[in-house]
Amino acid sequence: MTDELLLxxxxxxxxxxxxxxxxxxxxxxxxxPVQAVDDVSMEVHSNQSIGVIGESGCGKTTxxxxxxxxxxxxxxxxIYRGTRMSEFDREDWLKYRRNVQIIFQDPFDSLDxxxxxxxxxxxxxxxxxxxxxxxxxxxxxxxxxxxxxxxFLSKYPPQLSGGEKQxxxxxxxxxxxxxxxxxxxxxxxxxxxxxxxxLKLLSHLTDEMGVSLxxxxxxLSTVSYVCDSVNVMYLGRLVExxxxxxxxxxxxxxxxxxxxxxxxxxxxxxxxxxxxxEGAPREPIGLGEGCRFRDRCPERMDICEKTPxxxxxxxxxxxxxxxxxxxxxxxxxxxxxxxxQPRESVPADGDDQ
Amino acid sequence: MGVSAIRxxxxxxxxxxxxxxxxxxxxxxxxxxxxxxxxxFLLFVxxxxxxxxxIAPYDAEERLRGxxxxxxxxxxxxxxxxxxxTNNGYDVMSRLLVGAQPTAAAGLLGGAIIITIGAxxxxxxxxxxxxxxxxxxxxxxxxxxxxxxxxxxxxLTFFGMGFWSSxxxxxxxxxxxxxRAIRSQVLQIKERSFVKAARATGASTPRIMVKNxxxxxxxxxxxxxALGIGGTILIQAGLAFIGVVDPFVPGWGIMIRNxxxxxxxxSNWWWSLPPSIMLSLTVVCTFMFGRxxxxxxxxxxxxxxxx
Numbered sequence: 082m083t084d085e086l087l088l089x090x091x092x093x094x095x096x097x098x099x100x101x102x103x104x105x106x107x108x109x110x111x112x113x114p115v116q117a118v119d120d121v122s123m124e125v126h127s128n129q130s131i132g133v134i135g136e137s138g139c140g141k142t143t144x145x146x147x148x149x150x151x152x153x154x155x156x157x158x159x160i161y162r163g164t165r166m167s168e169f170d171r172e173d174w175l176k177y178r179r180n181v182q183i184i185f186q187d188p189f190d191s192l193d194x195x196x197x198x199x200x201x202x203x204x205x206x207x208x209x210x211x212x213x214x215x216x217x218x219x220x221x222x223x224x225x226x227x228x229x230x231x232x233f234l235s236k237y238p239p240q241l242s243g244g245e246k247q248x249x250x251x252x253x254x255x256x257x258x259x260x261x262x263x264x265x266x267x268x269x270x271x272x273x274x275x276x277x278x279x280l281k282l283l284s285h286l287t288d289e290m291g292v293s294l295x296x297x298x299x300x301l302s303t304v305s306y307v308c309d310s311v312n313v314m315y316l317g318r319l320v321e322x323x324x325x326x327x328x329x330x331x332x333x334x335x336x337x338x339x340x341x342x343x344x345x346x347x348x349x350x351x352x353x354x355x356x357x358x359e360g361a362p363r364e365p366i367g368l369g370e371g372c373r374f375r376d377r378c379p380e381r382m383d384i385c386e387k388t389p390x391x392x393x394x395x396x397x398x399x400x401x402x403x404x405x406x407x408x409x410x411x412x413x414x415x416x417x418x419x420x421x422q423p424r425e426s427v428p429a430d431g432d433d434q
Numbered sequence: 435m436g437v438s439a440i441r442x443x444x445x446x447x448x449x450x451x452x453x454x455x456x457x458x459x460x461x462x463x464x465x466x467x468x469x470x471x472x473x474x475f476l477l478f479v480x481x482x483x484x485x486x487x488x489i490a491p492y493d494a495e496e497r498l499r500g501x502x503x504x505x506x507x508x509x510x511x512x513x514x515x516x517x518x519x520t521n522n523g524y525d526v527m528s529r530l531l532v533g534a535q536p537t538a539a540a541g542l543l544g545g546a547i548i549i550t551i552g553a554x555x556x557x558x559x560x561x562x563x564x565x566x567x568x569x570x571x572x573x574x575x576x577x578x579x580x581x582x583x584x585x586x587x588x589x590l591t592f593f594g595m596g597f598w599s600s601x602x603x604x605x606x607x608x609x610x611x612x613x614r615a616i617r618s619q620v621l622q623i624k625e626r627s628f629v630k631a632a633r634a635t636g637a638s639t640p641r642i643m644v645k646n647x648x649x650x651x652x653x654x655x656x657x658x659x660a661l662g663i664g665g666t667i668l669i670q671a672g673l674a675f676i677g678v679v680d681p682f683v684p685g686w687g688i689m690i691r692n693x694x695x696x697x698x699x700x701s702n703w704w705w706s707l708p709p710s711i712m713l714s715l716t717v718v719c720t721f722m723f724g725r726x727x728x729x730x731x732x733x734x735x736x737x738x739x740x741x
Contacts, residue, residue, distance in 0.1 A: 149634050178636030185627040193628040195649035204645070205635040253631070 087162060087260050087293055088125035088148075088181070093118055094156030095140075095147050099366070113367035117143040119317040120157070122391075125261055130287060130294035132304035132325070134340070135314035138362065141297045142186075144314070145263050148295070149183050150174065179209050182254035184283075186266040188246035192238035198222075198249055199234040205257050221252040225282060244275035251283060261293045268303060280306055301344055305329060310397065313337045316362050316373040319391075323398035334400045335380045372403065380404060472723040479716050483538030486531035493528065511704050520705050521696045529684055530708050536685040537667055537716065540601045544666025547605025549659040552612030557651065559613070560620025561643050571617065577610045582669060583676075590678045597683040600673050604666050612658035616651050623650050653728050660724025664717040671713055686713050 096114035105112065118140045125131060135141050146152045148159060150166065159166040161181070164173055185191035192201055202218040211217070222230040225248040238246055247267060254262050267283065268276040284307045287294045298304050304311055305325050312322040313336065321334040332338045339358050358377050372378070375385040384403045391399050392406040464470050519525055559570040586603045593599065623629065624647065632642050648655075673679045674687030681688055686709035693706040700706075 146630075149630075151630055151633060175636050178634060181634075183631065183634045185631060187627060191627040191631050193632075193646050193650070195652075196646075204632065204637065208636050208638075208641070250631075253635075257635070 085127040086124060087127055089160040090121060090123045090125075090148070090157070091160060092157035093121045093144070093147060093154060093159065095143050095152065096155045116317050116365045116368055118147060119365075119368070121314075121317075121319050122157075123312060123319065123322070125293050125295060127260070127293055128288075128291055129310070130284070130296060130308045132296045132298065132308035132311040133314055133319075134298055134301055134304050134311060136299055136362065138365075139314045140317040140365070141299075141314055142265055145183070145265050145295070145297055148263055149181065150177065175209070179257050180260040182257060182259040182262050184247075184250050184254045184262060184264040184267045187270050188243055188250050189238075189270065191250050192246055194238055196238070197234065198236050198238070198241075201238070201249060201253055202234075202256055205253060209257060211257075217256055218252075221256045222249075224255075224286060225249070225252045227252070242275075243271050244279055247271060247275075247279050248282065251279075251286065255286060255290060255292065258290065259292060261295065262287065264294060264296045266298045266300070267296075269298065269300065276303065283307065301329075301340065313340065316368065317365050318373055318401065320374065320402070321398075321400040323400075327395075327398055333394055333398070333405060334374075334402045335378050335404075336374050337400075339379075372401075466726065469723065469726040472719040472726065475715060475719045476723060479534055479538055479712070479719075482531060482534035484535075486534045490525075490528035490531040492525040495524075520692065521698055521702070526689075526705050526708065529689055530686070530712065533684050533686045533689055533709065534712070536597060536683050537671070537687075537713070540597075540670045540685065541663040541667040541716070541720070543598070544601050544605045544608070544670070545659045545663035547602065548609045548612060548662030548666070549655055550609075551606070552609035552658060552662075553616055553648070553651070553655050555609070555613040556616030557620050557643050557647055560617040561624050561647055562639065567617075570613075574610050574613050577607060580607055582607045583672065586669070586673055587676065587678050590673070597680045597685070600670055600679045601666060604669050604673075605662075608662060608665050608669075612655070612662065615658065616654060619651050619654055620647055623647055653730075657724040657728035660720045660727070664720040664724075667713065667720075668717050686710075 094116075095118040096116055098114050099112040101110070101112055121144060123131065133141055133144065143152065147154050150169075154166065161173075161177055166177070169177065196204070199218060202221060203214045206214045206217060218234065219230040222228065222233055227233045227245060227248050233241075233245075233249075238249070241249065247270075251267070264283065268279050271279060280303055283294070286292070294307065296304060296307050301311075308325055310322065310324045311328045312319045313328070313334065314320070315336050321328065321332070321337045323331075323333075328337065329341055332341045336358075358379075360377050363373075363376065370386065370388055372385040372387075372389050375381050378385065382403060387403070389401045389403045390406065391401045393399050394405055464473065520529075555570050555574065559567040559574075582604065585607065586600065589603050590596075590600055629642060629646055632646050637645070670679070671685065671687030671690070674681075674685055675691045675694070677691060679685075679687070681691070689709040690706060690713075693702060696702075698705060
């Protein structure tokens with residue numbers, strides 16, 4: 082199949098305004114917004130599966146909801162086949178919603194308890210005015226290994242097991258034959274034994290139907306199973322992106338290194354050097370200039386007060402870290418090495434290299 | 435519309451959630467004994483409302499005379515008159531049977547008005563949100579401030595003391611509680627991911643309100659329908675007792691009023707007690723039936739699992 086650029090995320094930004102109390106409104110006090118997603122760029126080509134990993138609260142789900150158009154974006158843009166989301170009209174939205182589908186994290190919540198499986202699968206077809214609903218629904222159920230279809234069509238979601246529910250959710254997402262499917266930790270609520278089967282199915286189906294996948298998770302092992310390339314997200318920003326193999330074997334950004342290092346190895350006698358991160362990510366409020374990871378980073382330098390640029394280390398491998406680019410030809414260099422004023426919130430001394 | 439489209443519509447209406455909910459719900463409810471009793475009594479009242487006038491032993495509007503031609507005033511219960519007669523010679527049993535009809539009709543109409551307005555406002559306010567929510571809810575607050583008995587009395591005195599108008603006035607005010615409660619439930623439901631999934635497939639706001647939100651607030655709507663029926667019957671009977679409602683529609687409230695006006699509530703117990711008891715039982719049963727229904731239908735388990 083041809084390699085087509087489907088979805089282009091351009092410096093996407095989603096800030097939530099914080100609620101102000103009456104007093105603060107009266108005093109005209111502004112509050113910093115919550116910077117859930119900040120300056121995220123990526124591209125989705127056809128037949129590609131891209132993972133986004135990061136710890137809870139790093140903005141993964143918000144990124145997904147903005148991509149899905151469930152939350153309005155506050156900056157940057159999403160470009161679908163050349164049309165900008167900020168300029169979508171009604172028809173564009175309908176087309177976008179037909180071609181970009183979502184699988185939610187919690188299958189116990191993502192199927193309407195009052196709708197039979199039949200209705201769940203018919204609804205997208207009805208909305209988009211597609212006939213032969215019955216046939217498509219049966220076909221789709223068989224594809225997600227829920228057979229015979231008659232047995233499932235007239236069931237209500239609470240009568241299904243977790244794995245079966247998630248299969249129905251996958252069937253709903255794929256029944257419109259979309260270009261891109263967004264998956265938000267689709268197996269994290271399932272038993273480990275079911276996880277593997279559902280993952281295998283998802284990865285198999287997206288291959289077979291030629292659907293691109295954006296897979297969001299905190300769990301590197303499931304991501305590496307499904308995805309060709311992985312992006313690492315920290316506090317609303319992408320810090321590193323590379324093909325899966327490469328990212329696991331040669332992580333470059335200190336956060337990715339710590340992340341890879343934290344994958345448990347099922348061998349109690351295995352000796353390895355562990356990188357332990359101290360503290361927890363900050364609140365994504367008033368982050369200002371600078372690398373988001375600098376207060377926990379073992380490699381912290383003075384220059385980390387500046388926002389690092391995205392650098393291409395090798396082909397398809399980018400990272401946003403000051404360790405990896407030549408500051409000589411950039412204007413980002415700190416004027417005087419040691420004397421830049423450290424912020425109060427940041428320990429003044431890091432491990433300089 | 436082609437044949438297949440029609441067939442599709444029929445089959446989709448057959449497994450419509452309301453039909454399913456009702457069928458399964460009633461089947462499940464009948465399994466608990468208390469619900470069986472409530473439902474049985476309500477059906478009994480409904481049957482009385484339908485057939486009461488035909489099974490009444492005497493004409494409810496006829497003043498009965500004894501063999502000697504004198505009026506049968508305040509006769510205590512006997513075989514001829516199981517519930518005795520009134521001070522004007524009407525048969526109490528017949529009036530009670532005939533009176534079921536206006537009482538049941540008042541309840542059903544009032545409940546229907548209440549839940550229609552309440553659910554529409556509650557779902558719209560909750561799901562659409564923003565200024566729509568603000569306007570609708572402030573309007574609801576405003577209606578909350580209206581003392582219902584007094585407004586009803588004023589309206590009815592000015593615009594005629596009709597029976598149906600009294601029911602409509604009650605319905606136009608009593609929806610306020612259901613609107614608030616349903617809105618708060620909609621606020622929870624709209625954050626659930628199946629609603630987001632519906633939005634993500636491109637379903638329009640009205641479509642989501644009808645197809646996803648309404649079915650999920652249906653159990654609560656049924657509860658409020660029951661509360662509305664009970665409330666309407668009670669308040670309507672109250673208005674009848676006060677005397678601002680058409681006295682020639684012989685509801686149970688009017689019967690109590692007549693007994694009271696004759697000053698015979700205490701002595702002619704066979705006249706005053708039966709309508710009071712029937713009223714109380716009907717209202718209690720509607721309330722309790724609604725509660726039972728809500729308990730089952732809103733539980734996380736489905737009907738199928740409780741079976």
